[in-house]
Amino acid sequence: MNFKNTVKPVLYSFRRCPYAIRARMSLELCKIDVCLREVNLSDKPIEMLHISPKGTVPILVLPDETVIDESLAIMIWSLKRFSHINKKTHRWLDKTIYEPSMQLIHRNDNSFKALLDKYKYCTDPDEAANHREKAEWFLILLNDLLEKRSCLLGDELTLADIAILPFIRQFALVDYDWFLNSRYKALVRWLQYLLTLDCFNKVMLKQVVFRSAIG
Numbered sequence: 001m002n003f004k005n006t007v008k009p010v011l012y013s014f015r016r017c018p019y020a021i022r023a024r025m026s027l028e029l030c031k032i033d034v035c036l037r038e039v040n041l042s043d044k045p046i047e048m049l050h051i052s053p054k055g056t057v058p059i060l061v062l063p064d065e066t067v068i069d070e071s072l073a074i075m076i077w078s079l080k081r082f083s084h085i086n087k088k089t090h091r092w093l094d095k096t097i098y099e100p101s102m103q104l105i106h107r108n109d110n111s112f113k114a115l116l117d118k119y120k121y122c123t124d125p126d127e128a129a130n131h132r133e134k135a136e137w138f139l140i141l142l143n144d145l146l147e148k149r150s151c152l153l154g155d156e157l158t159l160a161d162i163a164i165l166p167f168i169r170q171f172a173l174v175d176y177d178w179f180l181n182s183r184y185k186a187l188v189r190w191l192q193y194l195l196t197l198d199c200f201n202k203v204m205l206k207q208v209v210f211r212s213a214i215g
């Protein structure tokens, strides 16, 4: 979707941030053209902090100056306005898909993410293995779902797959050999398939860091 005769929405983003990845994927799937501002998280642009003082990415600023500074809200905004543009996404907000998607996403965001961070940032191998074990309940849950179908809620991609993918990717990359050789074969298959999607690879292209014109 081109915002002809008007300014494009601006997206403050950080390439590797899982929240920003899912927002960018949703915008890409809905063909929403944005002006991407890749941010250095240790030197955030002043205007970004004025727009959203909590200082997290992603942040979407619409041409009418509406600010959406939560990744899920950006996904839902893009799907509400433009999901009809892509055959894949047009039913993602239907109650039967949306509600189970949100249940899984909330478990990811509210519980798994904290365990993932402990695992990811741990430098002691024994302790890391311990943290990994604590996070495995979520892998078991997803793997069980994926043993019966190719995507989390059926054989088609949904909001749940796109929203959770960047976190499972991050988990897998901490020790990719461990992940590949784990008993979560269905989850490994799912991750490997999602990593081949155009909408993933396109949003992961390297970007030049945005330099603020202010200060």
Ligand SMILES: N[C@@H](CCC(=O)N[C@@H](CS)C(=O)NCC(=O)O)C(=O)O
Pocket: 014, 016, 017, 018, 019, 020, 041, 055, 056, 057, 058, 069, 070, 071, 072
């Ligand atoms: N609930 C927020 C979380 C976003 C978030 O925490 N993003 C991280 C990067 S992955 C961030 O910007 N952290 C701020 C910082 O590192 O200073 C969302 O879903 O958008």
